[in-house]
Amino acid sequence: xxxxxxxxxxxxxxxxxxxxxxxxxxxxxxxxxxxxxxxxxxxxxxxxxxxxxxxxxxxxxxxxxxxxxxxxxxxxxxxxxxxxxxxxxxxxxxxxxxxxxxxxxxxxxxxxxxxxxxxxxxxxxxxxxxxxxxxxxxxxxxxxxxxxxxxxxxxxxxxxxxxxxxxxxxxxxxxxxxxxxxxxxxxxxxxxxxxxxxxxxxxxxxxxxxxxxxxxxxxxxxxxxxxxxxxxxxxxxxxxxxxxxxxxxxxxxxxxxxxxxxxxxxxxxxxxxxxxxxxxxxxxxxxxxxxxxxxxxxxxxxxx
Amino acid sequence: xxxxxxxxxxxxxxxxxxxxxxxxxxxxxxxxxxxxxxxxxxxxxxxxxxxxxxxxxxxxxxxxxxxxxxxxxxxxxxxxxxxxxxxxxxxxxxxxxxxxxxxxxxxxxxxxxxxxxxxxxxxxxxxxxxxxxxxxxxxxxxxxxxxxxxxxxxxxxxxxxxxxxxxxxxxxxxxxxxxxxxxxxxxxxxxxxxxxxxxxxxxxxxxxxxxxxxxxxxxxxxxxxxxxxxxxxxxxxxxxxxxxxxxxxxxxxxxxxxxxxxxxxxx
Numbered sequence: 031x032x033x034x035x036x037x038x039x040x041x042x043x044x045x046x047x048x049x050x051x052x053x054x055x056x057x058x059x060x061x062x063x064x065x066x067x068x069x070x071x072x073x074x075x076x077x078x079x080x081x082x083x084x085x086x087x088x089x090x091x092x093x094x095x096x097x098x099x100x101x102x103x104x105x106x107x108x109x110x111x112x113x114x115x116x117x118x119x120x121x122x123x124x125x126x127x128x129x130x131x132x133x134x135x136x137x138x139x140x141x142x143x144x145x146x147x148x149x150x151x152x153x154x155x156x157x158x159x160x161x162x163x164x165x166x167x168x169x170x171x172x173x174x175x176x177x178x179x180x181x182x183x184x185x186x187x188x189x190x191x192x193x194x195x196x197x198x199x200x201x202x203x204x205x206x207x208x209x210x211x212x213x214x215x216x217x218x219x220x221x222x223x224x225x226x227x228x229x230x231x232x233x234x235x236x237x238x239x240x241x242x243x244x245x246x247x248x249x250x251x252x253x254x255x256x257x258x259x260x261x262x263x264x265x266x267x268x269x270x271x272x273x274x275x276x277x278x279x280x281x282x283x284x285x286x287x288x289x290x291x292x293x294x295x296x297x298x299x300x301x302x303x304x305x306x307x308x309x310x311x312x313x314x315x316x317x318x319x320x321x322x323x324x325x326x327x328x329x330x331x332x333x334x
Numbered sequence: 335x336x337x338x339x340x341x342x343x344x345x346x347x348x349x350x351x352x353x354x355x356x357x358x359x360x361x362x363x364x365x366x367x368x369x370x371x372x373x374x375x376x377x378x379x380x381x382x383x384x385x386x387x388x389x390x391x392x393x394x395x396x397x398x399x400x401x402x403x404x405x406x407x408x409x410x411x412x413x414x415x416x417x418x419x420x421x422x423x424x425x426x427x428x429x430x431x432x433x434x435x436x437x438x439x440x441x442x443x444x445x446x447x448x449x450x451x452x453x454x455x456x457x458x459x460x461x462x463x464x465x466x467x468x469x470x471x472x473x474x475x476x477x478x479x480x481x482x483x484x485x486x487x488x489x490x491x492x493x494x495x496x497x498x499x500x501x502x503x504x505x506x507x508x509x510x511x512x513x514x515x516x517x518x519x520x521x522x523x524x525x526x527x528x529x530x531x532x533x534x535x536x537x538x539x540x541x542x543x544x545x546x547x548x549x550x551x552x553x554x555x556x557x558x559x560x561x562x563x564x565x566x567x568x569x570x571x572x573x574x575x576x577x578x579x580x581x582x583x584x585x586x587x588x589x590x591x592x593x594x595x596x597x598x599x600x601x
Contacts, residue, residue: 042601079430081600101432114426119356120349125427131345132431134338172427 031106031179031211032056033078037087039235040073047073049235050087055213055228060206062226062243063215064320066328070235071215072112075184078213079109091180105133107180108173113166113189118158122149122168125157126175135176147171148197162189170198174205181205184215199225223320231327238327247319250326255296257303258312259283271302286316339437346433346441347448350415354449359410363453366406370399371460378464389469390548393476396461397483397545400454404487404541405515407453411446412494413511414504416595421503425600436592443495443588447488454487455480478547482577486541489583490515493537496587499594532556532569537583539569540576547573 038051048070055061065071076082077089080100089096094103116125126140144150147167152160160168166189173181186202187195203225205212216222222229223243230240241249253275262282269277273295276288289299300313354360378395416439419425428438458480465472494511501507519538526533533539546553553570560566
């Protein structure tokens with residue numbers, strides 16, 4: 031299973047929302063598609079789901095051109111694009127039955143999926159009474175209920191409360207173990223870092239970076255660590271540690287240390303603190319590698 | 335169109351029909367239908383002398399309001415059917431599925447048609463019961479009139495679906511359809527008649543056959559009336575031409591609407 035963009039472009043009245051995208055995502059991976067608002071993420075998803083026609087190039091799914099043969103291309107694809115609305119007079123269960131019946135698949139997964147997204151209790155409630163977060167959960171249920179091999183998810187946590195966002199991430203993380211290709215569009219870097227194996231960053235309709243999360247974390251490793259101590263610590267006790275360039279006190283038990291070098295030096299710094307008798311209870315890189323990559327590539331040019 | 339397309343079309347029709355019959359709009363139209371039937375009943379009791387009236391006369395009275403009801407049903411279930419998918423974003427659920435757009439279009443049309451026909455038939459039930467109660471018989475011409483009214487409902491709804499496919503806003507589609515049906519079509523037909531041209535291609539004109547088949551004999555195609563030195567030609571739609579025109583409206587509007595819908599983007 032794969033999704034592929036070949037020279038894919040989309041212009042609206044001469045303005046290119048997406049320009050010459052070449053991208054292939056293959057196999058059971060979780061692929062994070064990142065970019066600020068207006069970067070072209072949703073446009074890409076809409077091209078992959080036949081909601082838009084390409085100005086040039088091709089969007090392909092499992093070898094089928096979406097625009098020319100979308101019934102074949104979308105057969106094994108579950109989709110969330112933006113925050114969809116549903117027919118207000120149908121219940122959650124009927125919405126999922128509708129999805130199953132359209133695709134000609136059995137309805138046996140409906141109750142399980144409703145339970146999975148936390149809507150089982152509301153299964154017979156008309157969707158017109160749903161909150162935005164509940165509709166987003168229903169959208170995920172609708173994408174999952176036919177057991178697709180490919181999931182195209184556009185900002186799936188949009189409109190959700192913090193609990194909903196955590197649950198959504200957990201569901202997506204579980205799906206990674208189910209041999210599903212997940213194409214996840216988001217501008218939430220923490221979300222992508224937490225669940226994606228590969229990422230792409232897009233800006234002004236152009237692809238700026240495509241790599242594995244592992245490579246991104248290596249290439250964009252930081253030189254700042256956040257250290258928590260069990261006891262109060264004086265700043266002077268930290269300034270002469272090996273490789274340290276700067277010490278910033280967050281509070282008497284938490285410091286932000288900037289150091290020179292890479293992984294070895296980072297490890298040496300920790301060891302030196304422990305050897306000095308400082309009771310370190312937490313030692314972690316400050317900020318996300320993905321955030322640094324994002325800021326370096328998009329930086330102050332970000333609009334959203 | 336293959337077997338899978340047909341299956342999907344029926345699925346869409348089934349769920350769209352469910353949405354229609356659970357909507358406030360449907361119950362409002364049922365209420366209006368009841369009120370119209372009641373008004374016709376009261377008017378016939380108040381103004382018709384049963385001893386001097388035939389069953390066909392009574393049927394004609396019922397048909398007088400039927401066209402209004404047909405237009406209402408088309409306005410209630412047609413204009414938003416396609417446009418609303420874009421305006422209210424339900425298209426994000428329905429369109430990214432492995433279903434052809436024309437299949438979606440036709441499924442929605444079948445659902446809207448079923449619910450519109452049920453309203454029109456309900457009105458006819460009231461009419462037939464009244465005729466039978468008053469005259470202990472229902473003239474066979476009524477069956478023809480019922481058939482033509484159903485054909486008219488289908489053709490008007492097809493035209494409304496075509497209009498719906500042109501707009502992204504259901505509200506705009508309703509407004510345009512209402513203005514068209516209540517003002518533009520009859521004005522154009524009237525002006526064409528004044529100019530001596532038979533508006534045989536106008537859907538409101540051909541709908542006259544629903545009433546005309548209840549007349550004995552069927553009125554002549556052209557009647558010339560002279561008043562104040564001016565001769566006016568009054569046209570009565572021919573049955574065969576009218577049926578063909580209504581069928582053509584269904585075919586052309588559905589094909590054109592489906593083609594437009596197929597090309598429409600969800601921006």
